[in-house]
Amino acid sequence: MPGLLLKALKTPLELADYDLGELKPGYAKVALKAAALNHRDYWITQGLYPGIELPKVLGSDGAGVVVEVGQADDESWLDQEVIINPGSDWGTNEAAQSDQFTILGMPHHGTFSTHIHVPIEAMRAKPKHLSWEEAAALPLSGVTAFRATMSQGQLRPGEKVLVSGIGGGVATLALQFAVAVGAEVAVTSSSEAKLARAKELGAIAGFNYREEGWTKKAAESFGSPNLIIDSAAGKGYTNLVAIAAPGGRIVNYGATTGAPEKLDMFKLFWKQLKLIGSTMGSPADFRGMLNLVEKHEIRPVIDQVFSLAQGNEALARMEQGEQFGKIVLRI
Amino acid sequence: MPGLLLKALKTPLELADYDLGELKPGYAKVALKAAALNHRDYWITQGLYPGIELPKVLGSDGAGVVVEVGQADDESWLDQEVIINPGSDWGTNEAAQSDQFTILGMPHHGTFSTHIHVPIEAMRAKPKHLSWEEAAALPLSGVTAFRATMSQGQLRPGEKVLVSGIGGGVATLALQFAVAVGAEVAVTSSSEAKLARAKELGAIAGFNYREEGWTKKAAESFGSPNLIIDSAAGKGYTNLVAIAAPGGRIVNYGATTGAPEKLDMFKLFWKQLKLIGSTMGSPADFRGMLNLVEKHEIRPVIDQVFSLAQGNEALARMEQGEQFGKIVLRI
Numbered sequence: 001m002p003g004l005l006l007k008a009l010k011t012p013l014e015l016a017d018y019d020l021g022e023l024k025p026g027y028a029k030v031a032l033k034a035a036a037l038n039h040r041d042y043w044i045t046q047g048l049y050p051g052i053e054l055p056k057v058l059g060s061d062g063a064g065v066v067v068e069v070g071q072a073d074d075e076s077w078l079d080q081e082v083i084i085n086p087g088s089d090w091g092t093n094e095a096a097q098s099d100q101f102t103i104l105g106m107p108h109h110g111t112f113s114t115h116i117h118v119p120i121e122a123m124r125a126k127p128k129h130l131s132w133e134e135a136a137a138l139p140l141s142g143v144t145a146f147r148a149t150m151s152q153g154q155l156r157p158g159e160k161v162l163v164s165g166i167g168g169g170v171a172t173l174a175l176q177f178a179v180a181v182g183a184e185v186a187v188t189s190s191s192e193a194k195l196a197r198a199k200e201l202g203a204i205a206g207f208n209y210r211e212e213g214w215t216k217k218a219a220e221s222f223g224s225p226n227l228i229i230d231s232a233a234g235k236g237y238t239n240l241v242a243i244a245a246p247g248g249r250i251v252n253y254g255a256t257t258g259a260p261e262k263l264d265m266f267k268l269f270w271k272q273l274k275l276i277g278s279t280m281g282s283p284a285d286f287r288g289m290l291n292l293v294e295k296h297e298i299r300p301v302i303d304q305v306f307s308l309a310q311g312n313e314a315l316a317r318m319e320q321g322e323q324f325g326k327i328v329l330r331i
Numbered sequence: 332m333p334g335l336l337l338k339a340l341k342t343p344l345e346l347a348d349y350d351l352g353e354l355k356p357g358y359a360k361v362a363l364k365a366a367a368l369n370h371r372d373y374w375i376t377q378g379l380y381p382g383i384e385l386p387k388v389l390g391s392d393g394a395g396v397v398v399e400v401g402q403a404d405d406e407s408w409l410d411q412e413v414i415i416n417p418g419s420d421w422g423t424n425e426a427a428q429s430d431q432f433t434i435l436g437m438p439h440h441g442t443f444s445t446h447i448h449v450p451i452e453a454m455r456a457k458p459k460h461l462s463w464e465e466a467a468a469l470p471l472s473g474v475t476a477f478r479a480t481m482s483q484g485q486l487r488p489g490e491k492v493l494v495s496g497i498g499g500g501v502a503t504l505a506l507q508f509a510v511a512v513g514a515e516v517a518v519t520s521s522s523e524a525k526l527a528r529a530k531e532l533g534a535i536a537g538f539n540y541r542e543e544g545w546t547k548k549a550a551e552s553f554g555s556p557n558l559i560i561d562s563a564a565g566k567g568y569t570n571l572v573a574i575a576a577p578g579g580r581i582v583n584y585g586a587t588t589g590a591p592e593k594l595d596m597f598k599l600f601w602k603q604l605k606l607i608g609s610t611m612g613s614p615a616d617f618r619g620m621l622n623l624v625e626k627h628e629i630r631p632v633i634d635q636v637f638s639l640a641q642g643n644e645a646l647a648r649m650e651q652g653e654q655f656g657k658i659v660l661r662i
Contacts, residue, residue, distance in 0.1 A: 095578025096603040152603070233596045247426025255596030263594050265564045265586030268608035272427040272483070275606040277599035 003057035003113030004311040009047040012312045013112070018057060020109065020117055027117050028077055029068035030084065034136035035111035035308075036061035037327040038169065042318050044106055053107055060086040060104045062111030063126055063135035064331075074120050082123040083135045084111070085286040087143065094151075094282055103140070103280065111136075112311055114331060121283070124290055129297045137300040137326035138293065141169030143281035144253055145229075146289035149174045150181075152278040153227045153251045157182035160245070162218070162225035164209070165232055167194040167324045170253060172301050174229045175201055180296040186222045188214070197324050201301070215239045224248065232257045241267050241275075249274040301325025334388035334444030335642040340378040343643045344443070349388060351440065351448055358448050359408055360399035361415065365467035366442035366639075367392035368658040369500065373649050375437055384438055391417040391435045393442030394457055394466035395662075405451050413454040414466045415442070416617045418474065425482075425613055434471070434611065442467075443642055445662060452614070455621055460628045468631040468657035469624065472500030474612035475584055476560075477620035480505045481512075483609040484558045484582045488513035491576070493549070493556040495540070496563055498525040498655045501584060503632050505560045506532055508620075511627040517553045519545070528655050532632070546570045555579065563588045572598050572606075580605040632656030 001020060004013040023029050041058045043049050063083045069075055084104065091098025104110045104118070126135045148170070149155050161178040163171050166187035178185045179202035186205035187198040195206030205222040207214045224245035230237070234257025240250050241264055250273065267273065281289070292298065303323035306314040308331050317327050332351060335344040354360050372389045374380050394414045400406055415435065422429025435441045435449070457466045479501070480486050492509040494502050497518035509516045510533035517536035518529040526537030536553045538545045555576035561568070565588025571581050572595055581604065598604065612620070623629065634654035637645040639662050648658050 093578055097577070152605075246428070247424055252596060252600050254600060259593050259596050262590050265583060265590050265608075268606070269583050269585060269610045271608060272610060273608045274483075275599070277596075277602060277604045279600045279603065 001113065001115050003109065004059070004308060005055045006045055006058055007055040009052070009054070010045065013045070013058065013315070015309055015311070018055070018109070020115060023068055023070045023117055025071040026120055027070045028066045028074060028120055028123060030062070030064040030082060030116050030118055030123070031067045032062045032064035032111055032114060032116060032331045033132035034063055034331055035059045035329045036137045037314055037318050037329070038140050039318065040103070041105060042315055045315065049106065051107060056106055057109040057113045058105045059110030059112035060140045061136050061138070062116060063132055066123070067115070069120070077120065077123065081126040083126045083290070084116070084118050084139060085122040085124065085143070085283060086140050087280050087286070088119060088122060090282045094284060097280065097282070112308065112329060124286070127290060127294045129294070130299060133302055133305055133328045133330060134299050137169070137302055137328055140280070141173050141300065141326065142289045142293065143286045144279065145170045145173035145177055146292065147281035147285045148229050148251045148253045148278040149177050149227070150288065151281065151285050152276045153229065153249055155181060155183055155227050159183050159226040160223050161185045162188065162228045162243070164188045164228065164230045164236070164240070166198045166203070166206070167191065168231070169300070169326045170231065171229065172201070172325050175203055176298050177292060180292060180298055186218060186225070194324055209236060215243045219243055227251065229253070231255070233260055234258045235261055238262065238264065241273065244271065244273055246271045247273070249276055251276045251278050253278045303327050305330050332444065332446050334440065335390070335639060336386045337376055337389055338386040340383070340385070341376065344376070344389065344646070346640055346642070349386070349440070351446060354399055354401045354448055356402040357451055358401040359397045359405065359451055359454060361393070361395040361413060361447050361449055362398045363393045363395035363442055363445060363447060363662045364463035365394055365662055366390045366660045367468045368645055368649050368660070369471050370649065371434070372436065373646055376646065380437065382438060387437055388440040388444045389436045390441030390443035391471045392467050392469070393435070393447060394463055397454070398446070400451070408451065408454065412457040414457045414621070415449050415470060416453040416455065416474070416614065417471050418611050418617070419450060419453060421613045425615060428611065428613070443639065443660060455617070458621060458625045460625070461630060464633055464636055464659045464661060465630050468500070468633055468659055471611070472504050472631065472657065473620045473624065474617045475610065476501045476504035476508055477623065478612035478616045479560050479582045479584045479609040480508050480558070481619065482612065482616050483607045484560065484580055486512060486514055486558050490514050490557040491554050492516045493519065493559045493574070495519045495559065495561045495567070495571070497529045497534070497537070498522065499562070500631070500657045501562065502560065503532070503656050506534055507629050508623060511623060511629055517549065517556070525655055540567060546574045550574055558582065560584070562586070564591055565589045566592055569593065569595065572604065575602065575604055577602045578604070580607055582607045582609050584609045634658050636661050
């Protein structure tokens with residue numbers, strides 16, 4: 001069947017036939033209706049990911065219809081509309097994934113394809129209020145945002161939240177989740193357009209982190225955040241430690257601008273801060289995320305929809321970093 | 332009445348009469364039986380503390396007998412044997428102390444004295460299994476160790492705990508608390524003698540952090556700690572981040588060797604670590620600490636006992652850093 005194959009690093013994806021192999025017991029074959037891009041997919045094309053095996057169909061996010069099951073016991077899944085948890089083998093420790101944890105799209109073939117084989121236990125019913133494109137936009141960003149904000153960040157209603165670098169899939173869903181549970185949310189970006197979009201989604205304040213003294217302005221007009229959701233780290237991290245409320249939590253689900261210059265340990269212990277790492281999420285996080293999305297009818301923001309054949313244009317859109325929300329492939 | 336007054340920075344304490352002022356309603360006058368030293372007292376003598384007002388009687392830790400109350404309502408406290416919570420005005424947020432939070436011994440007169448005025452709400456019944464010296468050794472170290480290990484560190488039975496820099500009052504009680512709740516505890520020190528003492532208190536392993544490759548040895552023979560209790564930070568912090576188990580917590584109640592050289596953010600999010608600041612504790616922490624101490628009949632380790640008149644010798648003992656456990660003044 002056809003899928004977008006990465007055959008060699010730093011080459012365009014190629015729409016080509018490949019072999020999904022035998023459908024094993026405990027697995028289902030899903031005819032994908034839509035898939036979505038993550039930064040992970042781009043990093044893999046650049047070789048910036050451990051354990052790359054080529055050729056491989058990329059893609060961690062997808063939604064579609066079950067067309068075949070590997071054993072008779074699972075026939076009730078046939079024709080079901082499903083959304084796929086991209087994570088497998090999290091393990092038994094809610095606090096962290098096991099060494100066996102993998103994500104769809106490497107080392108197993110992913111969702112940039114007409115079909116995929118997935119473990120039965122990875123499938124959940126597609127939330128009814130979502131289109132196929134919206135459903136496909138949800139899994140990896142959704143579970144990552146849920147774990148960062150709720151499971152690791154322990155957000156409570158009425159708290160102040162700052163989501164840095166708004167526009168990315170995780171950051172945008174973290175904003176939406178925080179608004180849904182009754183938090184007051186501010187965002188940062190270097191783009192005034194993205195700050196404006198975030199306010200449409202419920203942010204009550206937006207700050208341009210390129211502006212000198214933005215933290216002072218934020219402290220005065222918004223207050224000190226109880227929870228900060230960040231994926232940049234780097235030089236700006238010192239500002240986050242400074243602006244966090246006493247007892248505040250700073251959750252990082254990435255560190256795209258590298259290590260912080262210096263960690264102010266005095267502030268850490270005197271302000272009783274918690275600096276928390278978070279990545280992807282467990283099956284419990286995935287279920288919790290879907291419950292939250294269904295309860296509040298949250299819709300992930302779609303930046304742009306491409307066809308499967310336009311996969312390289314979709315990757316180029318991600319590389320530019322201009323997107324607000326998810327880049328989706330309609331299949 | 333007589334107390335050990337600090338009249339000017341970097342001068343010896345002076346045993347002299349001073350005025351405790353009027354006993355206000357809501358307060359009690361306690362005839363102290365013993366007091367204990369903390370690093371805080373030494374730092375104040377060196378001017379290394381904010382908001383120093385002189386002359387002042389130092390001392391945060393004390394235990395004694397109530398001899399007078401400020402209002403008739405509190406007469407049931409008369410003649411009671413009490414231990415004193417050194418913290419006042421924590422505030423309503425369990426996650427962090429308020430700006431009004433103070434500790435006995437600066438800005439209010441402290442426990443290096445025959446008598447002290449304390450708020451009624453700061454007093455708790457002295458645990459019956461403790462001597463006066465042991466009771467006096469408990470409050471500030473105990474509440475700090477309890478908050479770091481239990482409230483912030485969320486230690487659970489069966490987990491592996493590493494307590495760095497064993498020998499100090501907080502570290503030693505953290506070791507004892509962790510052993511009491513059923514954790515497996517390892518310690519570090521640069522002193523073989525202190526490592527040996529820690530094993531007598533229940534540590535199952537001890538590592539000399541001056542030894543090249545101690546983390547490798549620790550990982551092999553002890554395993555990866557779920558919880559690390561540290562007050563050094565500095566260069567050694569990188570080792571702690573590296574050795575922590577996936578999902579592990581590193582709690583710092585100080586940073587005596589300064590800021591870490593570099594924070595490995597990739598390890599932070601990939602291992603889902605929590606870097607947690609902690610200092611002193613709330614009234615709830617103080618009560619929780621006393622409950623734990625009474626339930627398991629924990630006795631704080633006494634390094635050496637001096638008389639009130641030997642206060643400067645006691646401070647010199649602390650300055651040397653050779654102590655294991657608390658330095659106490661018998662009054």
